Amino acid sequence: MLLPRFFGDPQSVDPDAWRLSAYFAAVTAATLVIGSLRGSTPLCFSLLTLTFPYSCWIWLLGYGGPAPGLIGSPYGLARNAFAGVAWLVLAAAMAAAFHYLTPAPRPRLRIWVRPSWAALGLAVGVSLLFLAVAFVLPGPVIGREGVPLLSLGGSAAVAYGVANASSAVAQEIQFRGVLLAALERQQAPWVALITQALIFGIAHIAIPYQGPADSLIPIVILLGIVWGWVTQRTESILPAAVIHVVAELFLVATIVSGLYGH
Amino acid sequence: MAAAGSWWVRAPATAAAITAVASDQGSSTLAISGGVAGWYSPGSGRFTEVPSTRPAASSGPLVALAASGSLGVVAFGSGLLLEVRQNGATRQLPAVAGVPRALAVLTGDPALLVVASSRGLYSGRLGFPLRPVVRGDGTAVTAPPRPGLDWLALVDGRLWTLAPGKSWVRGAGAPQMDPKTRALTELADGSELVAEPGGLVWLGAQGRWQPDFQVLPYGGLGGVPPITALAADGAASAYLATDGFGTMLTPDGGYSWYRAAPADPAISALATVGPVFAARPHGWVVALTAVGPFLHRLQALPAPPTYSPTSQTAELAGTAAVTLSSALLVTLLLWERARRRRARSV
Secondary structure, three states: OOHHHHOOOOOOOOOOOHHHHHHHHHHHHHHHHOHHHHHHHHHHHHHHHHHHHHHHHHHHHHOOOOOOOOOOOHHHHHHHHHHHHHHHHHHHHHHHHHHHHOOOOOOOOOOOOOOOHHHHHHHHHHHHHHHHHHHHOOHHHHOOOEEOOOOOOOHHHHHHHHHHHHHHHHHHHHHHHHHHHHHHOOOOHHHHHHHHHHHHHHHHHHOOOOHHHHHHHHHHHHHHHHHHHHHHHHOOOHHHHHHHHHHHHHHHHHOHHHHHOO | OOOOHHHEEEOOHHHOOEEEEOOEOOOOEEEEEOOEEEEEEOOOOEEEEOHHHOOOOOOOOEEEEEEEOOEEEEEEOOOOEEEEEOOOOEEEEOOOOOOEEEEEEEOOOOOEEEEEEOOEEEEEEOOOOOEEEEEOOEEEEEOOOOOOOOEEEEEOOEEEEEOOOOOEEEOOOOOOOOOOOOEEEEOOOOOEEEEOOOOEEEEEEOOEEEEEEEEOOOOOOOOOOOEEEEEEEOOOEEEEEEEOOOEEEEOOOOOOOEEOOOOOOEOOEEEEEOOOOOOOOOOEEEEEEOOEEEEEOOOOOOOOOOOOHHHHHHHHHHHHHHHHHHHHHHHHHHHHHHHHHHHHHO
16 A cells, blocks of 8 residues: 555645555556456555545645645635535545445445434444543643634634545545455454554555654554444444544544644 | 644743733833843843832732833832833822722823723823722733724723723623633734633624633643733734743734643733734744743744646656555455465365
8 A cells, every 4th residue: 555655746746646546446457357366356445535536635635735634714614515425426426436346245334323322322422532532631732722713603604514525425435344354254354453453554654744743643443443443333324323423523622723733 | 724833932040030021012021020120132141120119018019011012110019100211210109099900001292091900990191190080900001002992901801991092990791700800902903802710702893892802721730820911012913922822923803813832731820922913023932830930932834835837747757656556456356355365275
């Protein structure tokens, strides 16, 4: 996964990391063409499902200028929200393709709603636990020092809410849906759980995070394990998606500005 | 936003005993070091004591100070006020009732002085008896950052304003603040920032006030770190000091806030000396801590590199080659694994 990233991009000829998508597309195509490699198709396709929507998201964010971050014009806010929704739609479309195109037995994507008290309890309970742990940790350690109320009010709150909720659900489809299902076809459930969490962490190193946010990678891996366990336990990605949305909104509201001002 | 994290430096030992600094637009300002006032230049670290500001038994300790160019005023616990010039000249001013909590002075013709004391707000021309504006517990006062803007003061948690050529009036639309609020500043675009000790920062502009920023609890049972100071810089920037989270910076008039913390997170006072963002050479931010002052100054960012189209094309080709080679390598590895599995099963 990190192989194409070893060749750096100092002149920014590939700011959207299309090379990652091209790499997995090529490998997936090879597994489809060469009959003896068909068994690897689900895993390769699941990795393509991680990278292609991401490249599209970055491209949409950068289209028409640099991403605005927390300082956003109305146009920048709308673009953030649109890019987040596009990421979700692409991830869902690729999950559907994964579901219908991979050979039988079909993988368990766990995307469909399975209402149960256990799922609801886990979603609410783990979300509250996440917030409690985050507030107990000393603020400077994770950059949780204040809430910029003004920039989170009105249309900005809606735009950031839509953008981050969409990307959180998209990531659950990609990692706890498609990737976990692909890994479970070849590995024991607990090995698949750990593997997808490690890839979740590596993806955050390989793709968007740089600089001070690297310190969050162990936390990202731990969250990947928790969300994967909740998904396996409830046979649905929805509780994990709820917890991820809560975590994402908390991250944007209280942590991002602290980290990047460091 | 590359903020201040690694750009803070410890002030030289000559400034280690400083316990209060006045914000000012020049290269030096008035400060209190070892209980005595003097002129302090953050660039050189030099502190030039003004001996006549040494407290006497009857005057009480130095409790507040303000500076505007080469003019400064210090206040003693007894209410005694002393004018201090950068050339070393001093002059006793008419005293005010109560314990002074904050001063603001502005050079001009005439120079104006406003004092917030434990008995109320006092305002008038420098060198003349100050007129009581309102009784109460005055906690903060700030001079206009540019001509045409208002003076601001806090008395019993209520905002008072003085527009040019008018009288002091209650701030229109301003909410009732915590009576202990001492952090008050005004940006050069006319907007006002007030930070309550409980961590809530208010932003006011043209009579419209809204919550701007909320400091979060430290963690566990730590509570919210108290806000100790606010210092404006130019039309859009301000630094917020906390006793626990260091300083935070807004570069865009309070819309967003960034961590801009020195090594020691417990900041007791904060001042800007010279314009920090606006001009070159940049001014200084002085943050006072229990281990001495820390200094911050913005630095020029390196110019972005320029690349020739040829080298960009070469990198694009290299990127494509590495991507395809990686894909080919992984395919070969998968193929080899499949071949071995087939061989084992046969």
